[in-house]
Amino acid sequence: MKTKNKTLFAVLFLITAMISCDTDRLPETAIADASYWKSESDLKMAANYLYTSLPNVSISADLMSDDSFGTASNSISDGSRNVPATDGNYNNNYGFIRAANKLIENAPKVLANGVAATNVNWYVGEAKYFRARAYYNLLQRYGGVPLILKVLDENSPELQAPQNTRDEVVNAIYADLDDAVSKLRTASVLSSTTYASYGRISQTAALSLKAEVALFEGTRSKFHGYGDPIKHLTIARNAAKAVMDSKEHSLFNTASGGNTAYFNLLQYAGEGSGNKENILVNQYGKSVADVVVSHNTIAEIDNGRYGQTQSLVDAYLMKDGLPYTKSPLYVAPNATTTKAKDLYTNRDPRMSDRFFKTGDPYNIGVAFSVPNSFMVSKYAYRGYFNDVDRAAGRSFIDYPITRYAEILLIYAEASFELNGTISDADLDLSINLLRARAAMPKLTNAFVTANGLDMRTEIRRERRVELSLEGFRYWDLIRWKTAEIELPKTVLGSYWYAEFGKAPATLDSNSYIILQANTKRKFDPARDYLWPFPTNELGLNPNLKQNPNW
Numbered sequence: 359m360k361t362k363n364k365t366l367f368a369v370l371f372l373i374t375a376m377i378s379c380d381t382d383r384l385p386e387t388a389i390a391d392a393s394y395w396k397s398e399s400d401l402k403m404a405a406n407y408l409y410t411s412l413p414n415v416s417i418s419a420d421l422m423s424d425d426s427f428g429t430a431s432n433s434i435s436d437g438s439r440n441v442p443a444t445d446g447n448y449n450n451n452y453g454f455i456r457a458a459n460k461l462i463e464n465a466p467k468v469l470a471n472g473v474a475a476t477n478v479n480w481y482v483g484e485a486k487y488f489r490a491r492a493y494y495n496l497l498q499r500y501g502g503v504p505l506i507l508k509v510l511d512e513n514s515p516e517l518q519a520p521q522n523t524r525d526e527v528v529n530a531i532y533a534d535l536d537d538a539v540s541k542l543r544t545a546s547v548l549s550s551t552t553y554a555s556y557g558r559i560s561q562t563a564a565l566s567l568k569a570e571v572a573l574f575e576g577t578r579s580k581f582h583g584y585g586d587p588i589k590h591l592t593i594a595r596n597a598a599k600a601v602m603d604s605k606e607h608s609l610f611n612t613a614s615g616g617n618t619a620y621f622n623l624l625q626y627a628g629e630g631s632g633n634k635e636n637i638l639v640n641q642y643g644k645s646v647a648d649v650v651v652s653h654n655t656i657a658e659i660d661n662g663r664y665g666q667t668q669s670l671v672d673a674y675l676m677k678d679g680l681p682y683t684k685s686p687l688y689v690a691p692n693a694t695t696t697k698a699k700d701l702y703t704n705r706d707p708r709m710s711d712r713f714f715k716t717g718d719p720y721n722i723g724v725a726f727s728v729p730n731s732f733m734v735s736k737y738a739y740r741g742y743f744n745d746v747d748r749a750a751g752r753s754f755i756d757y758p759i760t761r762y763a764e765i766l767l768i769y770a771e772a773s774f775e776l777n778g779t780i781s782d783a784d785l786d787l788s789i790n791l792l793r794a795r796a797a798m799p800k801l802t803n804a805f806v807t808a809n810g811l812d813m814r815t816e817i818r819r820e821r822r823v824e825l826s827l828e829g830f831r832y833w834d835l836i837r838w839k840t841a842e843i844e845l846p847k848t849v850l851g852s853y854w855y856a857e858f859g860k861a862p863a864t865l866d867s868n869s870y871i872i873l874q875a876n877t878k879r880k881f882d883p884a885r886d887y888l889w890p891f892p893t894n895e896l897g898l899n900p901n902l903k904q905n906p907n908w
Contacts, residue, residue: 394464395464395465395467395468396467396468396471397468397471397473398468398473398477398478398481400468401461401465401468401473401478401481402481404457404460404461404464404481404485405461405481405484405485407457408454408457408458408461408484408485408488409488411450411451411454411488411491411492412638412640412759413640413757413759413829414640414653414757415640415642415653415655415742415753415755415756415757416655416658416829417655417658417659417664417739417741417827417828417829418658418663418664419829419832420664420827420828420829420831420832421435421664422434422435422832423435423831423832423835423845424667424669424670424831424835424844424845424847424849425666425667425669425670425822425826425827425831426664426665426666426667426670426739426827427665427667427736427849427851427873427874428662428663428664428665429661429662429663431849431873431874431878431879434832435832435845435879436845436874436878436879436880437845437846437879437880437881437882437886438880441890441891441892441893441904441908442890442892442893443892443893443894444892444894445889445892447495447496447499447889448496448499448500448891448892448895449892449895451492451493451495451496452492452496452506454488454489454492455489455492455493455506456506456509456510457488458485458486458488458489458492459485459489459506459507459508459509460509461481461482461485462482462485462486462489463508463509465478465481465482465485479541480541480542480543482537482541483537483538483539483540483541483542483559483564484538484542484558484559486534486535486537486538486541486564487534487535487538487542487559487563487564487567488559489507489534490530490531490534490535490538490564490567490568490571491567493505493527493530493531493534494531494567494570494571494574496527497524497527497528497531497571497575498574498833498836499888499889500521500888500889500891500905501521501524501888501905502521502522502523502524502526502527503521503522503527504516504519504520504521504522504899504902505522505526505527505530506519507530517898517899518899518900518901519899519901520901520902520903521902521903524575524584524585525585528571528575528590531568531571532568532571532572532593535564535565535567535568535571536568538559538561538564539561539564539565539568542559542560542561542563542564543555543558543560543561544560544561544562544604544606545560545561545562545563545606545607545631545634545637546606548560548631549631556630556631557639557641559638560606560637560638561604561606562601562604562606562607562637563637563638563760565597565600565601565604566597566598566601566637566638566760566764566765567760568593568597569593569594569597569598569601569765569768569769569772570594570760570764570768572590572591572593572594572597572772573590573591573594573768573771573772573837574833574837575590576588576589576590576591576592576593576594576772576775577591577771577775577837577838578836578837578839580775581837581838581839582839582887587775588776591772591775591776592772592776594768594772595768595769595772595773595776597768598765598766598768598769598772599769601637601762601765602765602766602769602787606634607634607635607637607762607765608634608635608762609635609762609763609766609791609792609795610622610623610628610633610634610635610636611794611795618711619795620707620708620711620795620796621711621740623635623758623761624741624742624755624758625742625744625755626744626754626755628758629755629756634762635758635761635762635763636756636758636760636761636762637759637760637761637762637765638758638759638760639756639757639758639759640756640757640759641756642753642754642755642756642757643754644754645754646750646752649752652752652753652754653752653753653754653755653757654751654752654753655742655743655753655755656742656743656744656747656748656752656753657751659738659739659742659743660748662736664739664827665735665736665737665738665739665851666712666713666736666737666738666739666826666827667736667737667849667850667851667873668737668850668851668852668853668870669844669847669849669850670737670822670826670827671701671709671713671737673819673822673823674705674706674708674709674823675705675706675798675819675823676688676704676705676706677704677705677706677798678704678799679793679798679799679800679801679805680809681811681819684809684810685704687704688704689703691853691855691869693853693854693855693856693869694856696855697716697728697855697857698715698716698728698852698853698855698857698858699715699716699717701715701853702715706796706798706823707796707797707798708796708823708824708826709823711740712739712740712741712826712827713737713738713739713740714726714737714738714739714740714743716728718740719745720743720745720748721745721748721749722745722746722748722749724745726738728855728857728858729857729858729859735851735852735862735871735873736851736852736871736873737851737852739827741827742755758828761825761828763792763824763825764825764830766787766788766789766791766792767788767789767792767817767820767821767824767825769784769787769788770784770785770788770789770817770820771817771818771821773788774813774814774817779803779813780803780813780817781803782802782803785800785801785802785803786800789801789817789820792820792824793820801816801817801820818834818838821834822834836887839883839887841881841883841886841887842881842882842883842886845879845881846876846879846880846881847876847879848866848872848874848875848876848879849872849873849874849879850866850870850871850872850873851870851871851872851873852870852871853868853869853870853871854869854870854871882907884906884907885905885906885907885908888905888906888908889905890904890905890908891904891905891908
């Protein structure tokens with residue numbers, strides 16, 4: 359699989375290097391000359407550039423949430439950020455929108471040159487997907503933004519247009535994704551020997567993004583009190599079900615991945631088209647001996663830039679399916695009678711798969727132990743961590759951007775939020791498949807009632823645990839309107855065990871390390887549910903209005 363995609367990665371790397379920071383000018387300077395837009399190869403190259411917009415391996419997004427903490431506090435998480443002059447989250451997305459518009463508008467030239475319509479449509483579908491993805495990135499952060507669906511020149515009046523409404527942006531996203539689904543190939547066709555194009559955007563990738571967007575907007579509108587949540591939640595549920603019914607994807611489970619299936623999702627063993635759980639993946643190179651492109655996530659973890667918080671630990675259930683506060687299996691930590699490894703006893707196995715513990719492979723011939731240089735205050739992340747890669751100083755583990763597990767979670771949440779209830783049958787179609795893989799008890803209505811649980815809380819818990827440190831938590835807090843509750847809380851790290859050595863001064867009354875006190879954290883619900891537009895953009899377009907209270 360790596361060898362097949364080496365050429366694609368090399369091309370993407372060269373394009374990225376050439377365009378540097380000026381991504382929004384690529385269409386004019388690189389692919390707009392009269393000799394271009396003649397062949398399918400030209401169209402594919404233009405589409406390949408759009409793949410550089412896919413997120414890279416990084417768990418930095420969760421630093422904005424209550425699940426992760428770095429070497430210092432995050433200004434979004436603790437509410438201390440200011441209005442920026444520029445912001446790549448704004449400019450870069452519009453750069454890719456412009457590139458997508460360029461491809462869409464010039465595709466008829468390639469068609470007129472004799473290329474089959476089906477083949478042309480593949481790349482138009484990809485461009486529609488990436489345009490939708492860019493607008494979703496903007497919508498999450500800024501709300502309504504200027505909706506530009508054609509290539510502009512320096513005199514275009516649209517450059518001075520005010521932002522469109524949220525509803526207009528969301529509807530444009532839906533339209534692009536619906537068209538993309540009609541044009542794209544299936545995941546199985548892309549993975550076939552005929553095309554050998556695993557990694558390109560498939561029909562189910564477009565459907566999955568539609569489900570994600572609709573769940574975001576449906577729950578956000580429901581809990582923030584605007585718009586038509588029923589419309590969006592229905593779209594979310596239907597799009598997720600369409601992915602499920604396609605039979606293109608399934609969980610990487612005991613049959614295909616062994617008992618370590620969940621752990622292997624973020625390891626080499628979970629890569630390639632044989633893993634049907636991965637709907638969209640950002641692929642990396644091959645090996646140290648055959649480098650195409652690599653990442654340094656291991657070094658960032660090793661240097662303590664990312665680590666899990668006690669808040670995330672507390673979300674993991676005990677093996678009996680109960681929260682630690684209700685389970686008789688839970689044993690509270692004690693500095694002298696328990697050790698850090700005891701935390702994982704009788705716990706959801708997924709916690710052990712995502713957290714380092716004593717005895718886990720760490721470096722070649724070296725097992726993890728405490729205290730460790732990157733586990734002196736918070737918990738150590740185990741995803742993407744490979745002992746051989748650590749010794750080599752670089753990693754090639756692919757980044758799964760969209761997993762089938764997320765689709766099952768979208769289906770469950772959208773079903774519940776539409777009706778205020780969810781049937782055991784729908785739980786079996788979704789969340790209970792995830793729990794079965796983890797060897798955890800089923801979630802049922804009877805279990806919730808018998809144990810005084812809340813179904814919404816348990817659905818959200820399952821999402822938090824299954825997708826931990828995969829970049830979802832902050833946006834979940836935003837759409838649920840719970841950021842104002844969770845983010846201002848004191849951030850706690852690990853319990854301080856005797857085996858760690860001398861205790862630091864920053865312990866709370868229960869001997870947990872205080873990473874940041876609540877007195878230094880804030881969240882303004884009248885301001886912080888939207889991001890501020892960069893001041894330079896406001897200066898360039900006087901009709902673009904700043905978001906409230908920034």
